Amino acid sequence: MKFAKQFIVEPDTKVKLADLDSEQTLGYKNDAKTQAKLDKSIQRLDALQYLLFAESKRALLVILQAMDAGGKDGTIRHVMSGVNPQGCKVTSFKEPSAKELAHDFLWRSHLATPEKGMIGIFNRSHYEDVLVVRVHKLVPKQIWKERYAQINAFERLLADNNTKILKFYLHISKKEQKRRFDERVDDPTKNWKLSAADFAERQFWSEYMEAYEDVFSRCTTAHAPWFIIPSDHKWFRNLAVSSIIVETLESMDMQFPRPAIGPLKRDSSS
Ligand code: ATP
Ligand code: MG
Numbered sequence: 001m002k003f004a005k006q007f008i009v010e011p012d013t014k015v016k017l018a019d020l021d022s023e024q025t026l027g028y029k030n031d032a033k034t035q036a037k038l039d040k041s042i043q044r045l046d047a048l049q050y051l052l053f054a055e056s057k058r059a060l061l062v063i064l065q066a067m068d069a070g071g072k073d074g075t076i077r078h079v080m081s082g083v084n085p086q087g088c089k090v091t092s093f094k095e096p097s098a099k100e101l102a103h104d105f106l107w108r109s110h111l112a113t114p115e116k117g118m119i120g121i122f123n124r125s126h127y128e129d130v131l132v133v134r135v136h137k138l139v140p141k142q143i144w145k146e147r148y149a150q151i152n153a154f155e156r157l158l159a160d161n162n163t164k165i166l167k168f169y170l171h172i173s174k175k176e177q178k179r180r181f182d183e184r185v186d187d188p189t190k191n192w193k194l195s196a197a198d199f200a201e202r203q204f205w206s207e208y209m210e211a212y213e214d215v216f217s218r219c220t221t222a223h224a225p226w227f228i229i230p231s232d233h234k235w236f237r238n239l240a241v242s243s244i245i246v247e248t249l250e251s252m253d254m255q256f257p258r259p260a261i262g263p264l265k266r267d268s269s270s
Contacts, residue, residue, distance in 0.1 A: 008220075009217075009227065010220070011222065015217060017171065023232045024230035024236075025236045030233065030235050038078075038235070041242040045079070049084060049088065051256065052119070054257060055255060058116060058164060059114040060248075061113060061120045061122065061158065061163050061164070061166070062245065063167040064124070065125065065167070066169065067205070069172070070172050071170050072123050076090055079242045088120075092123040093128060105126060116162065129144065130147050134211050135207045155219075155224040166244065168227050170231040170237060172232055227244055
């Protein structure tokens, strides 16, 4: 559990994001050896997803959170590139619709949770309800401050029903965000990714950091841990996320089910 151990947020710890190096690569270099390791991890994930589906007793939920340009989309594109599309469902959470707002904040997340045998990926999640909602005061404090406990109870319910939960924060520096925004301005194939809202949100960087730090100290649990992934280097981010997912699935001791009609014999009729 090398990568998991390195980046997990243990329960009851206070995180200061500014103290965590977003350029960390644990000594890995962006070379052919690292690429080969990532390729192997991506292949292994495919085999493990096959086993998860064959067993169909458990589900895996991967939650991705990051600041704008933090790399949620790129992580999904790379890390899941080897997985059978039938075994994996990605849900992107945007501003809630009128219908979603007419329900409790966890309703839309619960609807999107993976069924047994499946990997579910949340691109943003119910954590937005204690992040953007808190930073922009979209609901009063007495409402959002209750949500940490509500989220913990919700994730406990999922875990008790055989859903393994992994939560990743893709940690980039404010400087790296600026570099990525500039790249999006300069590159015509990336212009479309930028919105005025991205620049506006950047003004609230420190408020977001504070809101994230509260999320980590209040909502990391043994059954649904947070991992803070140094993400200034995209190749390292992909390696770390992929390795943690593989390490976790490996540790679940999944078994192929015994044939329902055993013992199986080859059909000898012609
Ligand atoms: P990309 O920009 O890469 O397409 P994105 O996830 O940033 O991906 P956008 O459509 O740009 O997608 O942004 C979605 C917006 O919806 C974000 O600003 C996010 O904070 C907001 N959002 C998500 N959940 C909620 C929520 N519960 N309440 C209010 N706003 C939310
Ligand atoms: Mg966006």
